[in-house]
Structure formats: C-alpha cells, structure tokens
Amino acid sequence: MNKEVKLEDIVSLAKRRGFIYQGSEVYGGLSGTWDYGPLGVALKRNIMNLWWQMFVEDRDDMYGVDAAILMNQKVWQASGHVDTFTDPLVFCKKCHSRHRADKLENPNKCPVCGEEGSFTDPVQFNMMFETVVGPAGFGGFNSIELENGETYTKPQAEETNIAALIFDKNDRSYLRPETAQGIFTNYKNVVDSFYPDLPFGIAQQGKAFRNEISPRDFVFRSREFEQMEVEYFVHPEKWEEAFEQWRKDIEVFLDKLGLPRESVEEVEVPENDRAHYSKRTIDYEFAFPHGKDELLGLAYRTDFDLANIQRASGKTMEYHVKGSDETFVPHVIEPSFGVERALMAVLTSAYREDEQNGEKRIYLALPEHLAPVKYAVSPLLKNKPELVEKAREVYQMLKKKYGTVMWDDNGNIGKRYRRQDEIGTPHCVVIDFKTLENNTVTVRDRDTTEQKRVEIGSLDSEPST
Ligand code: GAP
Numbered sequence: 001m002n003k004e005v006k007l008e009d010i011v012s013l014a015k016r017r018g019f020i021y022q023g024s025e026v027y028g029g030l031s032g033t034w035d036y037g038p039l040g041v042a043l044k045r046n047i048m049n050l051w052w053q054m055f056v057e058d059r060d061d062m063y064g065v066d067a068a069i070l071m072n073q074k075v076w077q078a079s080g081h082v083d084t085f086t087d088p089l090v091f092c093k094k095c096h097s098r099h100r101a102d103k104l105e106n107p108n109k110c111p112v113c114g115e116e117g118s119f120t121d122p123v124q125f126n127m128m129f130e131t132v133v134g135p136a137g138f139g140g141f142n143s144i145e146l147e148n149g150e151t152y153t154k155p156q157a158e159e160t161n162i163a164a165l166i167f168d169k170n171d172r173s174y175l176r177p178e179t180a181q182g183i184f185t186n187y188k189n190v191v192d193s194f195y196p197d198l199p200f201g202i203a204q205q206g207k208a209f210r211n212e213i214s215p216r217d218f219v220f221r222s223r224e225f226e227q228m229e230v231e232y233f234v235h236p237e238k239w240e241e242a243f244e245q246w247r248k249d250i251e252v253f254l255d256k257l258g259l260p261r262e263s264v265e266e267v268e269v270p271e272n273d274r275a276h277y278s279k280r281t282i283d284y285e286f287a288f289p290h291g292k293d294e295l296l297g298l299a300y301r302t303d304f305d306l307a308n309i310q311r312a313s314g315k316t317m318e319y320h321v322k323g324s325d326e327t328f329v330p331h332v333i334e335p336s337f338g339v340e341r342a343l344m345a346v347l348t349s350a351y352r353e354d355e356q357n358g359e360k361r362i363y364l365a366l367p368e369h370l371a372p373v374k375y376a377v378s379p380l381l382k383n384k385p386e387l388v389e390k391a392r393e394v395y396q397m398l399k400k401k402y403g404t405v406m407w408d409d410n411g412n413i414g415k416r417y418r419r420q421d422e423i424g425t426p427h428c429v430v431i432d433f434k435t436l437e438n439n440t441v442t443v444r445d446r447d448t449t450e451q452k453r454v455e456i457g458s459l460d461s462e463p464s465t
Helices: 007-016 038-057 073-078 161-167 180-184 187-194 236-256 304-313 339-350 385-402 413-423 433-438
Strands: 020-022 034-036 062-064 070-072 086-091 098-100 123-126 130-132 143-145 151-153 172-175 200-209 224-234 264-268 280-288 291-302 331-338 351-356 359-364 375-379 405-407 427-431 440-445 451-455
Touching: 007 020, 007 339, 007 351, 007 359, 034 038, 038 062, 038 200, 038 224, 038 236, 038 339, 070 073, 070 172, 073 172, 073 304, 180 200, 180 224, 180 304, 224 236, 224 339, 236 280, 236 291, 236 331, 280 339, 291 304, 291 339, 304 331, 331 339, 339 351, 359 413, 375 385, 375 413, 385 405, 385 427, 385 433, 413 427, 433 440
Parallel strands: 062 200, 375 405, 375 427
Antiparallel strands: 020 034, 086 098, 086 123, 130 172, 143 151, 200 224, 224 331, 264 280, 280 291, 291 331, 351 359, 427 440, 440 451
16 A cells, blocks of 8 residues: 555545445435445455355365355344344434444544433344245234225234234344354255365355444445355364464465555454354454454354254254264354455555656556456557457457456547556557557556557466466
C-alpha cells in the first residue's frame, strides 16, 4: 500500500467501476446488503476458487460439501445459537435509535441525537433471521378470509393431528448464521461414504445471514455474506499440532491474496471473549481502512458440536479407528474465512495512487490470479476496419486461453489505460499499424506502465499465473 487507503476511496472505486453496489439501491437500499457487479463477482469468485483449490482440490484429506441454507431448527437449538447467538441491544430513549451496546464509541452518548445518558439497559438480541417453512406463514393468524369470501378459522393444535403438524412450532426455521453447522450435520454422512482416516476436513463455501444490529464499514459487517469454512476433525489429543499446521496454511493463503504480512496480526482471544464453543481462538486482524479488525478466525471447537448433535439426535458421532478398538468423538479445528472481508482486504492491499505525466492515476495492483480481467485488447483506432479486424483476432485468441479478456475501444488509448488500471487489468494489448506489417503488438504493464512490443504468437504462451 502506498498511502493510507480511505474507506471512501474503496467504496467509490467499487461503485464507479462495477465491483459492488448497494443492495436494492433503486428503492433506496436495504441496510447491510450488497450486490456484486460484473467485476465484483469475478473478483469474489477468484478468491473463492483460490481457497477451494488450495484447501480442497490440492489436498488428499479434504472433502467438500454444499449443504442447504435452511436447516431443521433443532440444528440451531443443539448448537446453542437459539439461546446464545446474541448481541447486546440498547435503545436511545430520546430519538429511539437502536445500537449495539458493545460497539458504541461513547457508551453514554447517543451517536444519532447526541443525548447523554439516554440509553436503556441492554437486551440480548438474537441475530438469526427467523422464517417459516411451508404454508403456515400467514403471520400467526387465528382466522383468515379466503378468496371466495368465506372465513377459515385456525384449528387448535390439539384438535387434530394434521392441525398439530401444520400449525405448531415445527415450521420455524432460520437462515443459517454460519456454514459450519451444515458441515457438522454431514460429518456422519461423509464418514459413512468415504471412511477417511483422521485427521480429515470437510469444507464448505456459501451464504450466511446475520441480523446485525449495526451493519457498517461497507461490506465488512453485512447482514448477508459468504463464508468459507473448514471443520478439521482430529484425534482429541492431537488438536494442538493440527492447530499449528492451520496457522501455517492460513499464512500461505493470505500471501496468495497479496496481503502484506505487516497488515495482518494474529490476536489470541482471551477466554471471556471467545465464542461459547471455543477453547482457543486466534483472530486474524487486518489493517482495514476503518482500523484493525477481524478478517478471519481460527478456533479449537473441541467436540462441542458433534457431542451436541449426538445428544440431541440420539445418533452416534463416534469415529472408529480402522484396525483397532479405539472409538471417540473427534475434536475440531475450524478456520473460518469471510469472503467479503477477504475481498475488502484484497482491495485495500491493491489500491494505489501515483502520478503519470503530471496526472493522478489510481490503479489496483492485484495479484494476476485474482484480477477480474487478465488482458484488455484494443485497436489503436476504432474507425480503421483493418485494425479492428486484427484486434478481434487477437482478442479471440486470448479469450480462448484466459477467458477473462476485455474488448476496449472506448475513448483514446490513454483513457483506456486509466480505466483498465482502475480495475486491475495486468496487461493491455494494442493493435496498431505496425501490427499489420510485422504481426507484433504493444503490451503495457499495469504497474510500471512500460510498453513492450512482442510477437502476437508469444502472447499466447505467456504464463497465466
Ligand atoms: N463458524 C464460526 C463463525 O462463524 P465468526 O467469527 O462468527 O465464526 C467467521 O465468523 C467469519 O465470518 C468472520 O471472521 C468474518 O470474516 C465473517 N463474518 C462474520 N460476520 C460477518 C458479517 N456480519 N459480515 C461479513 N462477514 C462476517
């Protein structure tokens, strides 16, 4: 990073260049939700694919799953989320605004109306989004008017078995607040299908939802976000070595994201701040534009989840060591990554400003494997059909090889370069009159802005790392 990156810089670039827009913006937005534009979705996928490749495909001890977002409510009762997945909520008695008590800059002063000493005592607010599964969701009606004008009155649960099925609390469900439980509930399935040796891991990527009291700092704290999680099952006595190995693996991944080592700090979480399930947690904090804050977490979850599932479901979660009598409920190491926070850290690390020919330039020095567009191809002049035709040929050739190649013939070459710099395109290829003579093109490097002339054939053989 060549300067203190401000949050406004990132937000403005993200919107201007089609990375991230406010969710439901056209209707005034929906707080804590974000939509990914064409370049944002490409960058996000590149991050997620890198993670999947490194932590699933390149390893022999990892199994991927993709569980349903809606799960039986018993999952969240057994996991402790129904009772304890809460944040302290306070109300301002003057302006009636709502705040998360533990995140207030001044716990005595309302940040909205400025009133001092106006907060109520806190109430524990559960962050899970509750929903209803099946056709029982008429807002807890007692009677309802049908299309033919008749009134239908809700039966009492005890009147008939069907009524009990339809109207009792079994229809309640939650949007999952973490992907982890979809892994734990499939632990037995994976063991029965693959019978892997310990240690082994199950990985999942996908959406998670939390009704955050105060969404903030762009996508950093959202109400809908994505996680990339591994539950790594180990012998209870071997958790420490697995934990240490995960610290090393996480470091490699963060290097591949292009985060400078000095921007990331491992913070040992003290016992009273740890989640209810954890016996040890390290938070990886990154120097975000809004300050140092949690990028991801590494937790030792003991046998908390599998033991709970065993108790609540009555089904054994014990692992039987092949060729021995030893059985036990495995313990778990959990590296848990948030996609949005990884993306924000990548953008923050890549954001650069410099001066070219007396003009300010903004560019994203993204690692090439994360860049949404690998090559931009332009004819020098768009009103010369022979240049356009040749440029189309080069474009098709590169597109076949790299996929993410952009055609850009808008404005003059200088403007095209600026636009591509801002979205982090590592190479801009220009087809000019010399190309027609000797089959060479200019290739401009995003970071140095240097141009070199190369044979068209050699473009195709450049490494795509
Ligand atoms: N399964 C463990 C778990 O969910 P967590 O610390 O609550 O642990 C893990 O969340 C990661 O998910 C965080 O480190 C962060 O990267 C991401 N995350 C959590 N809440 C988030 C939110 N509201 N918005 C964006 N990312 C979030």
